[in-house]
Amino acid sequence: EKGLAAACSLFILIRCPFNSFNIIFLCVLYIPTVRQPPMIFKESPQDYIVDPVDPIIVECEATGNPPPVFTWTRNGVYLNVARDPQVSMRWRSGTLEIFFWGRPNDYEGVYQCTATNEFGSALSSYINLRVSKARTWLKEYLEPVSVVVGLPLILPCNPPVGPPKPAMAPIRQDRRVSKAENGDLYFSSIVAEDALTNYVCVARFPFTNTIQQKPPLILQVLTGLCDELFSFCFGIIL
Structure with missing residues (x-):
């Protein structure tokens, strides 16, 4: 009994009235609390592009004992969340919620989260927050492009x-x-059949899942009739 009681910080001894040899212990073991410095385990991507329609969520989650306190900087300057009515921080979390009113670009910048308790601090990566700007091509008339065969x-x-x-x-x-990666189209040598197609450059913006296209471009292929004596060429449009 003494050995079992010594292993328990709190125990209750109950003797069965029908059998003096049966003893039941209800033992609550004391497990000391482990103190830990903060460790960030979740954060937004370093290159973070957000939709201008939705609220902006900048994540920062950390463990630690005691629970850490979170602060933020934006472009290297302390971000006073309490003074901006459009910005709040989730309870027991460092995640920012930005409910902007018509000016999302005001919140672009480089963010960094700090989690701190009495045993240390942890820093998030730099989070470069940018607002998606999937602009459209200007409506313009593209002059036909003329080029000589070959x-x-x-x-x-x-x-x-x-x-x-x-x-x-x-x-x-x-x-x-x-x-090319930027969408430019390269012809190593022009042939007459290249004039049979109108060329339209199409771009897809994966974040907003939108597709933009440029006005069609007409290619005019010329057959060169060169006079070596006068060193010039005449073109016949195909």
Whole structure:
């Protein structure tokens, strides 16, 4: 009995009235609390692009004992959450909730979260928050492009600037025709059949799941009739 009682910080001894040899112990063991410095286990991506329609959520979650206190900086300056009615912090959490009223761009910047208790501090990564800007192409008339058969050619795409960076629609490529990462179309040598197609550059913005396209461009392929004596070429539009 003494050995079992010594292992318990709190115990109740009950003797069965029918059998003096049966003893039941109800024992509550004391487990000392482990003190821990903060450790951040969840945060928003370092390159964080948000939709201008939805509230902005910037995550920062950390463990620690005692529970840590959270603070934020924006562009290296302390962010006073209590003084901005559009910004709040979740209870027992460092996650920011920004319910902006018509001006989401005001909250762009580089954010960093700090979790602190009496045993230390933990810093999140720098979170570069940007608002998605999937602009549309300007409505414009594109002049036809004329080129002589056999010459190389680049058709520029010039998609709208993000963020996020748009993904260019795939095309059928071969040894003669290829597409650059920015959407420009490269012809190593023009053939007459290239004039049979109108060329439209298409960009997809994956974050907002929108597709933008440039006005169609007409390619005019010229057959060069060169006079070596006078060193000039005449073009016949196909």
